[in-house]
Amino acid sequence: RRLAILISGRGSNMAALVEASSAVDCPYEVVLVASDKPAAAGLAWAADHGIATFAQSPKGLPKAEYEAAINAALREAGAEAIALAGYMRLLSDGFVARWRGRIVNIHPSLLPKYKGLDTHARALAAGDAVAGCSVHLVTEELDAGELLGQAEVPVLPDDTADTLSARVLEQEHRLYPETVARWLRGWSDGIPFS
Numbered sequence: 001r002r003l004a005i006l007i008s009g010r011g012s013n014m015a016a017l018v019e020a021s022s023a024v025d026c027p028y029e030v031v032l033v034a035s036d037k038p039a040a041a042g043l044a045w046a047a048d049h050g051i052a053t054f055a056q057s058p059k060g061l062p063k064a065e066y067e068a069a070i071n072a073a074l075r076e077a078g079a080e081a082i083a084l085a086g087y088m089r090l091l092s093d094g095f096v097a098r099w100r101g102r103i104v105n106i107h108p109s110l111l112p113k114y115k116g117l118d119t120h121a122r123a124l125a126a127g128d129a130v131a132g133c134s135v136h137l138v139t140e141e142l143d144a145g146e147l148l149g150q151a152e153v154p155v156l157p158d159d160t161a162d163t164l165s166a167r168v169l170e171q172e173h174r175l176y177p178e179t180v181a182r183w184l185r186g187w188s189d190g191i192p193f194s
């Protein structure tokens with residue numbers, strides 16, 4: 001399957017997906033890494049690894065035009081599925097509808113807990129003993145689509161948002177490639193474009 005990845009920054013989850021794709025039994029290849037931030041570190045990493053990249057800042061553009069540019073790049077790359085990896089922008093309902101069932105996201109909490117931002121600080125403030133990350137299908141509602149996989153980590157007594165985030169991120173790098181591979185293997189009958 002032809003997978004595109006959308007990022008906004010560091011791109012460590014994107015890199016984990018790319019690295020996993022070299023396994024002989026991996027069901028996807030990464031055909032495009034696109035970013036809303038032309039300076040995203042992950043874009044340079046992807047280009048260095050021989051992957052096609054695309055950057056389009058949304059600044060000064062109506063959202064529909066910005067997304068049309070992304071969509072054109074995705075189509076040109078022949079993308080069949082999209083993985084959001086630290087992509088910090090909400091996709092419009094129209095974009096989600098066009099790619100329905102074909103977009104996944106990784107979120108640094110045990111959904112349905114802590115949708116949105118600052119998940120680690122919120123888990124610490126709540127006194128949670130366990131934190132983690134979730135991979136889910138993207139729907140119009142933020143961080144609310146069907147769960148495809150989760151991984152847990154313990155919260156330790158001295159944790160700060162940074163130390164907890166680092167422990168969760170390690171699990172993200174394992175969970176995301178594994179879950180995306182399982183998800184795409186399940187596509188053997190194909191799912192139609194709407």
Ligand code: GRF
Pocket residue numbers: 007008009010011012013014085086087106107108133169172
């Ligand atoms: C990760 O924690 C991911 O769960 C969240 O944003 C962060 C992105 O990190 N959605 P990276 O760009 O993949 O390194």
